[in-house]
Amino acid sequence: MAKTPLTPENFERLLLYLNSNREKAGEEYLLLWQKMREYFAARGCAHPEELADETVSRLARKIAEGEEVRNIFKYSYGLARLIWMESLRKPENSQVSLEDAPVLPFVLQDFLMMKEENACYLHCLGQLTKEEKELIVEYWELEKDDKHHDARKNQAEKIGISPTALRIRVLRIKKKLKECLVNCWKNGPPKTK
Amino acid sequence: MSDFSYNSELFTNYLLGRLPEPDCERLEENYFCDNEVFLALLDAKDQLISDYLNEKLQPEDRKRFEQHFLTSPGRKQEVEFAASFRHSSLKTRREPTLFASKTWPSQPLRTSGVWQTHKPLICVGVVILLFVSGFMAIWLRPNSLVLPQPVEQSTTALPGLATISLSLRPTSLRSSKRNTTAEVGSETKTVELYLEVSKEIFPSYQGSLYIRDNEKEEEVLSSDSLHATKSESGPPMVIWKLQADKLQVQDYRARLNGISQGSAPIHIGYYDFEVRPPSQENSSQSK
Numbered sequence: 001m002a003k004t005p006l007t008p009e010n011f012e013r014l015l016l017y018l019n020s021n022r023e024k025a026g027e028e029y030l031l032l033w034q035k036m037r038e039y040f041a042a043r044g045c046a047h048p049e050e051l052a053d054e055t056v057s058r059l060a061r062k063i064a065e066g067e068e069v070r071n072i073f074k075y076s077y078g079l080a081r082l083i084w085m086e087s088l089r090k091p092e093n094s095q096v097s098l099e100d101a102p103v104l105p106f107v108l109q110d111f112l113m114m115k116e117e118n119a120c121y122l123h124c125l126g127q128l129t130k131e132e133k134e135l136i137v138e139y140w141e142l143e144k145d146d147k148h149h150d151a152r153k154n155q156a157e158k159i160g161i162s163p164t165a166l167r168i169r170v171l172r173i174k175k176k177l178k179e180c181l182v183n184c185w186k187n188g189p190p191k192t193k
Numbered sequence: 194m195s196d197f198s199y200n201s202e203l204f205t206n207y208l209l210g211r212l213p214e215p216d217c218e219r220l221e222e223n224y225f226c227d228n229e230v231f232l233a234l235l236d237a238k239d240q241l242i243s244d245y246l247n248e249k250l251q252p253e254d255r256k257r258f259e260q261h262f263l264t265s266p267g268r269k270q271e272v273e274f275a276a277s278f279r280h281s282s283l284k285t286r287r288e289p290t291l292f293a294s295k296t297w298p299s300q301p302l303r304t305s306g307v308w309q310t311h312k313p314l315i316c317v318g319v320v321i322l323l324f325v326s327g328f329m330a331i332w333l334r335p336n337s338l339v340l341p342q343p344v345e346q347s348t349t350a351l352p353g354l355a356t357i358s359l360s361l362r363p364t365s366l367r368s369s370k371r372n373t374t375a376e377v378g379s380e381t382k383t384v385e386l387y388l389e390v391s392k393e394i395f396p397s398y399q400g401s402l403y404i405r406d407n408e409k410e411e412e413v414l415s416s417d418s419l420h421a422t423k424s425e426s427g428p429p430m431v432i433w434k435l436q437a438d439k440l441q442v443q444d445y446r447a448r449l450n451g452i453s454q455g456s457a458p459i460h461i462g463y464y465d466f467e468v469r470p471p472s473q474e475n476s477s478q479s480k
Contacts, residue, residue, distance in 0.1 A: 038235075077221060077226070164229065
């Protein structure tokens with residue numbers, strides 16, 4: 001699939017289309033990208049993030065070209081569906097078949113044992129602000145509860161934001177941590193003096 | 194918000210790929226158009242991952258999760274992150290410097306109720322335990338003390354086999370029936386480790402060898418050019434040949450990572466084995 005470049009001008013127009021308030025537009029964009037990623041992952045695509053990027057690029061281009069888009073979210077869904085169907089023509093974009101599916105429970109158990117990864121985790125947590133750290137750790141704590149939905153509502157209330165805003169903050173922090181962790185796992189944690 | 198909001202069963206079926214196509218499309222259109230529905234879907238996904246990690250999923254769901262959800266590289270990584278975060282966040286709770294302002298429920302407070310209620314029983318238990326462990330320590334001491342020493346020094350009289358092969362499974366899957374002891378003698382040149390790996394084969398593997406239970410966990414040996422070989426009858430194996438003269442009478446742990454281009458090393462597993470001097474029986478066989 002040919003990649004559509006996302007120019008800064010097109011991206012700016014997309015943000016403006018999502019919301020005239022830049023901060024809110026940023027949140028909307030993050031959510032929209034996540035929706036696309038989830039969609040491609042649920043459809044069994046091997047590279048959901050790349051396809052989400054492609055969908056965003058095409059969406060931004062269409063808007064910049066002046067295409068009439070009444071409901072940007074519905075339009076995005078249609079575009080994502082089209083890109084998914086295009087991706088089916090390329091076998092490398094498909095998920096592994098059930099028969100070839102790796103059975104990896106032991107990977108997860110041993111994953112927990114890795115000292116180095118814990119060092120990376122602590123290093124990456126250290127890159128967050130105090131508020132971000134507290135928020136994400138409390139959020140994970142709630143994930144262990146059977147009924148964490150209500151607890152999250154309470155957490156959002158405690159901070160004075162809506163559950164949606166809480167979720168968006170968590171998405172941002174997780175993205176930040178993920179980027180840091182991938183880099184740390186690849187190159188090792190920075191050595192302390 | 195639509196009626197999708199907190200229908201976690203619907204979301205779970207969608208995530209596990211069990212929803213009929215028309216329902217899938219309806220749900221997808223809904224979550225694209227309604228942020229609340231999408232956030233509820235993310236909640237359901239977190240819950241599903243959490244249930245999987247806590248082993249709370251029904252066998253059928255667990256199988257479906259491993260065969261459908263985990264086959265997507267992106268989602269597999271999400272589960273690994275979740276596992277890592279959860280494990281590490283527990284550790285973080287014990288790191289006072291990181292979260293000085295946070296008041297986590299402390300362990301002594303939680304155990305104090307148990308202590309108060311069962312104080313006499315616990316005291317009797319401790320006395321019995323001390324008695325038994327003291328007796329065991331005296332009884333087992335001559336056999337259990339194995340001091341680290343070079344193989345060459347300890348086995349000059351016993352030649353042992355030239356090549357020793359051990360077939361090892363990851364520690365989490367290890368069967369008690371497997372032999373994990375390499376009897377290394379003065380004539381032993383190589384210890385071959387046959388490390389069982391999952392069906393997902395990597396272009397190459399990275400092995401690191403550590404002395405088990407060593408607080409420093411210093412790497413003794415390593416290799417970056419290991420490869421898996423497929424077998425018709427069993428799981429794929431990574432063969433790692435170790436020079437016997439680099440080994441000591443110790444308990445070892447080999448760590449294996451899968452290496453693929455452009456991504457971080459993926460941890461495959463830990464494999465435990467022991468190096469011991471050859472027994473008389475094995476030594477005489479090798480002559």
